[in-house]
Amino acid sequence: MAVATIPVRRVLSRTVLYVVALAVLALILVPLVYAVLGGFRTTGQIAERPVGLPDPWIFTNYLGTLRSPAFWRQVWNSTFIALATTLLILPLSSLAAFALARYRFRGREAIYTFFTIGLLYPVVAATLPLWLTLRDLDLLGNPWGVILPQVAFGLPLSIVILRPFFRNIPDDLEDAAIIDGCGPLRFYWHVMLPLSRPALSTISVLTIVGSWNAFLLPLLVLTRQDQWTLPLGVNNISTQYGTDTALVLAYTVLSIVPALILYAIAERHIVSGVTSGAVKG
Amino acid sequence: MSDEALAAGVASRRPRRSLLDSERLLAVGGLTPAVVYIVALVGFPFVLAVLMAFSDVTVGDPSLDFVGLETLRQVLEDPVFWRALRNTLFFTVVSNALVVILATALALILTKDFKFKWLIRLLVLLPWTTPVSLATISWLWTLDTIFSPIDWVLRQLGLLEGNMIWLGQPRLALASVIIVHTWRIVPLAAVIVMAGMLAIPTEIRDASDIDGAGFWRRTFEIEIPLMAPIIGVAVLFGVILSVTDMTVVHVLTRGGPTNYTQVLASWAFYKGIEGGDLAQGAGTALFLLPVLVAVAALILRFARRTEVL
Structure with a gap:
């Protein structure tokens, strides 16, 4: 009896699985596919028939965006802010995580808890005082007014990811290094950092993508149009050229592309890095 | 040894x-x-x-003069505040309930073996990398009053005449915000649940196979109970994301129509920065804290008990 029923049941449950998977997948992809294809239409075509492949394919929206100096300025602004944030986070978080992972001292767990709580404290709740503080420091209308707070809000996550990684590096290595006459700082620099390259690149990718996606902080701080990052630019285009849907969609899609490429390259890495930090600890 | x-x-x-x-x-x-x-x-x-x-600071007069509970009283007197509070809770509960169901289903599927799994995995995770603001703009056009492809399909199917006006009607606007939130959190939650699922020892699965447990029994009586803690972690992350988010509301509806979809974070922003009343904005945002403290305490407790994090 079992021999006859099991394959049938298996086929059935498989089918159900695939149907659910495809349904969820479709739901996830609808707005993205719509935006990509919409960029290849004219606004008239979108109004007439927004579903299906464009006919004929129109390239002017994408090409026009790629030729626009405003777009490239925003790409540069986003890149600069993302890189500067990452370059500040890497040394600050790795030093702190190193101290938290390798040394015993009173209050260590309390400090670690402090970082974990910082992880949960969102930019939104701090928006208004942050804005006031940045205004007092004369950092409004200055890219560093975005970079410096971003580093502060990014540090906790980086430390929480890095500490378990540093911890898993065997003590024997440190002993060997010490016997060879290597001080703690040299151990950190010559042994820990090279061995932690996977974790460090996870952090870099997360920071870059996070910064690339940031909306609220740039919206508050970057008052001058030539300082805008891509999300601000797209938001502005979307309100300003509200009638030219196709152009807005093309601009939006092109703004997503850089983060997407970075992510596609590092996907395996991020997922394993995040989950090993989250599950093993 | x-x-x-x-x-x-x-x-x-x-x-x-x-x-x-x-x-x-x-x-x-x-x-x-x-x-x-x-x-x-x-x-x-x-x-x-x-x-x-607890002060009366504004953009024009940034000195901190303490006024006691006066500012908070003004915040609480505003009916929009109560709607924002209700919306924040409503959005969070509904979208995270949806997230649990969809993310668990996705994770169950993505840990099985089938052709093109890598491609599907990559695609599923797309919304996680897509900047929230930009993705929301894509949604904005997907739900557009005139151009919405959803309306177009419904019209072709004969289910609709004219347009849905997704973002212009209170109920549909609420639903739209929930859809976008769910859409954005599901991938991250699925990744977390997936990681938890891979951590279930294969022996348990083999043992249940030998004991004759079918697919559904194994899923619902063994895998899901074992994953409960990790699903909990995914939900807590989802809750933080949805409680504190203002980008989706800001881009999609700007809190409208007439403040109908306002949430605490967006209301604090409009009051504090755009309206210039920093004190009332800060007072509004203050009400995010109890939720966040509760969530933080839960996460830490969870983390200790299940040795995640």
Whole structure:
């Protein structure tokens, strides 16, 4: 009896699985596919028939965006802010995580808890005082007014990811290094950092993508149009050229592309890095 | 066994003592920059936020004059505040309920073997990388009053005449915000649940196979109960994302129609920055804290008990 029923049941449950998977997948992809294809239409075509492949394919929206100096300025602004944030986070978080992972001292767990709580404290709740503080420091209308707070809000996550990684590096290595006459700082620099390259690149990718996606902080701080990052630019285009849907969609899609490429390259890495930090600890 | 003993022996003979002082120095030196930095740019604004809620500070007059509970009273008197509070809770509960169902289903599927799994995995994770603001703009056009492809399909199917006006009607606008939130959180939640699922020892699965448990029984009576803690973690992350988010509401509806989809974070922003009344904005944002503290406490408890994090 079992021999006859099991394959049938298996086929059935498989089918159900695939149907659910495809349904969820479709739901996830609808707005993205719509935006990509919409960029290849004219606004008239979108109004007439927004579903299906464009006919004929129109390239002017994408090409026009790629030729626009405003777009490239925003790409540069986003890149600069993302890189500067990452370059500040890497040394600050790795030093702190190193101290938290390798040394015993009173209050260590309390400090670690402090970082974990910082992880949960969102930019939104701090928006208004942050804005006031940045205004007092004369950092409004200055890219560093975005970079410096971003580093502060990014540090906790980086430390929480890095500490378990540093911890898993065997003590024997440190002993060997010490016997060879290597001080703690040299151990950190010559042994820990090279061995932690996977974790460090996870952090870099997360920071870059996070910064690339940031909306609220740039919206508050970057008052001058030539300082805008891509999300601000797209938001502005979307309100300003509200009638030219196709152009807005093309601009939006092109703004997503850089983060997407970075992510596609590092996907395996991020997922394993995040989950090993989250599950093993 | 002998290796372990050897390692223990080596460890006890470590020349730690001589380095103790410099180690302490290093620990302090390594931690200080990060701690000072976070205190200055996260801790200080936090304290300032609380102080501001008890003052009458505005953009025009940024001096902190304390007025006691007057500002909070004004915040609480505004009916929009109560709607924002209700919406925040409503959005969070509904979208996270949807997230649990969809993310668990996705994770169950993505841990099975089938063709093109890598491609599907990559696609499923797309919304996680797509900037929230940009993705929301894509949604904005997908739900557009005139151009919405959803309306178009419904019209072709004969289910609709004219347009849905997704973002212009209170109920549909609420639904739209929930859809976008769910859409954005599901991938991250699925990744977390997936990781938890892969951590279930294969022996358990094999044993249930031998005992004759079918697919559904195995899923619902063994895998899902075992994953409960990790699903909990995914939900907590989802809750934080949805409680604190204002980008989706700002881009999609700007809180409209007529403040119908306002949430605490967006209301604080409109009041504080656009309206210039920093004190009332800070007072509004203050009400995010109890939720966040509760969530933080839950996460820490979860993390301790299940040894995640």
